[in-house]
Amino acid sequence: MNARNQAAVPENLTRELAALIVGSRFDALPAKVVHEGKRALLNIVGCALGGCRHPAFEIALGALGPYAGQPLAQVLGRPERFDPLFAALLNGISSHVHDYDDTTPDNYIHNSSPVASALFAYASCHPVSGADLLHAFIVGFEVSSLIGTATYPAHYAAGWHSTGSIGVFGAAAAIGLLRGLSAGQMTHALGLAATQSSGLREMFGSMAKSFHPGRAAQGGYTAALLAERGFTAGTHGLEGPRGFAPVTCASFDLAKVTDAFGKTFELLRNTYKPFPCGIVTHPTIDACIQLQREHALSAEQIVAVRLTVAPLVKDLCNKQHIDTGLEGKFSIYHGAAIGLARGRAGLAEFTDETVRDPALVRLRNLTEALGDARISEDAVDVEVRLADGRVLHTLLEQSLGNLARPMSDAQLEAKLYGQTEVLTQDAARRVVELCWSVERLDDARTLIDAAVPPH
């Protein structure tokens, strides 16, 4: 709907952004941005490998595979080949389906999934140097995250799942850059991205959530291909009175996008989830893992647990009696139980089977959770009472993965290794090595090949 509260809208914002995108140079990127780009790539490769056998992926493949084109492209973690537009969709599903990918907390977008999903599909069947791949990834990430920040919170608050509805811009920019679009063509590509923008938060909790970054990857890729051939769009796709921002946001400040592009970097405010579950459960899990490790706890020692959490956390994740892995992802009781009993929280801790483990059911039942406005959403207070009478206590102020306490490179590697069941250990190690050295690869296919099991 037409916006009322937005800042002055730059008249040719879409054209200006297009010119900035096509004028971007890898050599001009600060070293720390390049390194963060590699961290984001490594993280999303791991997520795609972890999700590439998920039922949502298999169903989409079964339903749409019969309509796919020439099998030229590869999908991370899968031996089959697909047409690249379909491969982009599938990479998007796999890399987001476990809710384990990255987040820019300034706009709650998971930028890497739509951008990298399109890029890996493209680079799997076109010659692209590692540096060009990394450059396009960083540019795509910046484009979607900047648009996200410029339209936050109104766009997200309206009900859009911005990972899809905004990710499509990043995918279009990234593929357009690799295709060598002119600024004029890129303007149309951004318009064609705008007019495919979609994805509703109403889908949260269903498979359609992971379809969003997939469709964004496929739609952005499609936009670039069409624009390259001269298919025209409106040239004010972002800022025009019936363009993306006025139609989807009650307020926005698009000047932020062109002001910041290439100067400050969204990537430097990217965060990575240490656990594949609702982010507000992370402090609880983190604190409980620390207690388990420090005291070598086992489930049967524990007689009572008291969690004091931010009121919002209790509102969102208060389900104590649960039966499925998906429910477990949004239960602080389950988060505490796996932390205290197992000392870890990887994909294996969120299966239906694990959720039904009697030891964990017992722990959930003896846990109480209190909401307390003095506790921030990054924090938790945990008290654990043991059978021998001891009372353990910890107050965690910043959860692992926050901007204030980022995951280390080694922790990101360990996270990837926790998701590489589809690869041999040697292949997984090679994927990690190639991610860290991607900008030196003559052909990015070397990385993609390492992340694909033999047929």
Added chain:
Amino acid sequence: MNARNQAAVPENLTRELAALIVGSRFDALPAKVVHEGKRALLNIVGCALGGCRHPAFEIALGALGPYAGQPLAQVLGRPERFDPLFAALLNGISSHVHDYDDTTPDNYIHNSSPVASALFAYASCHPVSGADLLHAFIVGFEVSSLIGTATYPAHYAAGWHSTGSIGVFGAAAAIGLLRGLSAGQMTHALGLAATQSSGLREMFGSMAKSFHPGRAAQGGYTAALLAERGFTAGTHGLEGPRGFAPVTCASFDLAKVTDAFGKTFELLRNTYKPFPCGIVTHPTIDACIQLQREHALSAEQIVAVRLTVAPLVKDLCNKQHIDTGLEGKFSIYHGAAIGLARGRAGLAEFTDETVRDPALVRLRNLTEALGDARISEDAVDVEVRLADGRVLHTLLEQSLGNLARPMSDAQLEAKLYGQTEVLTQDAARRVVELCWSVERLDDARTLIDAAVPPH
């Protein structure tokens, strides 16, 4: 954004609509609805034939054709074969690209394009009886038009091109019905349609406008295929707090959809454009054609023309000095000139060449247009001064094609014949015959085959 002014939202609207769709029976449709369905089909087949060699079509084919799947499906008017999802996209572009398709004036949606585009693609490579095709078409038309009416004017006013953003529901319903989805599956198909809803009015005047019904056809078809296999969506895709209506409309009344489905029929309020140009130029064209025919006028006789039109018409279509066919579609001066000089206004009257015809340039230059609030948007007052001193005058109160003055079956046939350059005259006549008898065809492919030229 979250709605404030809407009526009470039925709690399970999406589920209820899904149940109504799958419970629909062709035999229960009133005869006049069936006949209007055939009129709409005949009209959209003609539009698809007229647009299937448009540059927008050719560019989309060139850009995306290399990624298309198995060539099983046919596209109206084209000898090649494509995968059915791509064929749905292409039919959507061809059938809308001349802005010549139908309109339901209660919501300004061009419902037939997205629905029929998906259906013809599907039926070209699956056995579907003519009655089932017509039934699915009518149901899809009703679904999108009812959702359109329930969300009008807020959805359209917000900047959405509802032919795309709402057409996707009709396409999903139509394909889902042919696939035999259960009510549960249809609920998910509608959710998957909701979460693909897209298309911005900012694209008007560019090729992307015709991409909208194409993407809606392809997206709705995709939604049905995914839902059939068990890909899940949120089950409140339309009415949920972050579902389609609250996110895209400031106000809406979704109860209208389920209250009306199968009882009153949107199709009975469908209109067909007699001329392939902006609808507000139609009274002028219609009146000028009548004058030309009545007085056997030729361009050189005319020395002055005065048009008195509704103020809105003058606001929207006041371009006198134009150079392209596209501009001609939105110029009352050009509309008057072709009517008076040629006595017709088909596709040939809106080419760049025609717009540059010196006789028409002269006529446009000697025409003046006045806005007058006493003239309705359906009307025009035309005064033509001739070289021999005569002054001709007509006041037209209802333009051909309006609900008050619908095109006759014979006029719809003539409109189709004006767009069948890609077919032989015999084939075109056969297409018309088969449209009128579609419900008696054992296989709808008979109709599609007739509308496809030999390879």
